[in-house]
Amino acid sequence: MTCFSATNHSHAVVPVDRKQVWEALTDPDLLPRLTPLLREIRADGDVWEWHPTRLTVLGIGLAPVFTEKMTFDEPRRIDYEHSPPGTTERAGADGWYLLEDHPEGTHLEIELTMHVDLPLSRVAGPAVRGVMGSMMQRTGERFASNLLHHLGVA
DSSP: EEEEEEEEEEEEEEEHHHHHHHHHHOOTTTHHHEEEEEHHHHHEETEEEEEOOEEEETTTTOOOOOOOOOOEEEETTTEEEEESSSOSSSEEEEEEEEEEEEETTTEEEEEEEEEEEESSSSSGGHHHHHHHHHHHHHHHHHHHHHHHHTTTTT
């Protein structure tokens, strides 16, 4: 197995109060409805188990489940760190959300790094990272659109 990673960093001004954005980003029942490729989140306090839909990367099918340790600094920052509960998980994520007041609403900044173990050679790295980056970009765009729609500003 080889671990491949890709990172997406984005930011935007969301034209609503920071509290509304915070509530959406910290709701484990709502997030799967906003996030393409995410089927379910099972939350147990600050430990969230993420259940994506089945994915295919370069012909390899994955149905990963990964565990994240969530750290909430309300209403400013959410950090998440891959934290498997004593088991090996083939996928995980690390990153953060930063929410700041802005004259037009809330400045939202997001950084997400996805990691996935695949039975491929390191030589496949550029292709795998390209697929991962493209998938993350499209997912982020749909997430942004869905979040705005949920907040009533789409």
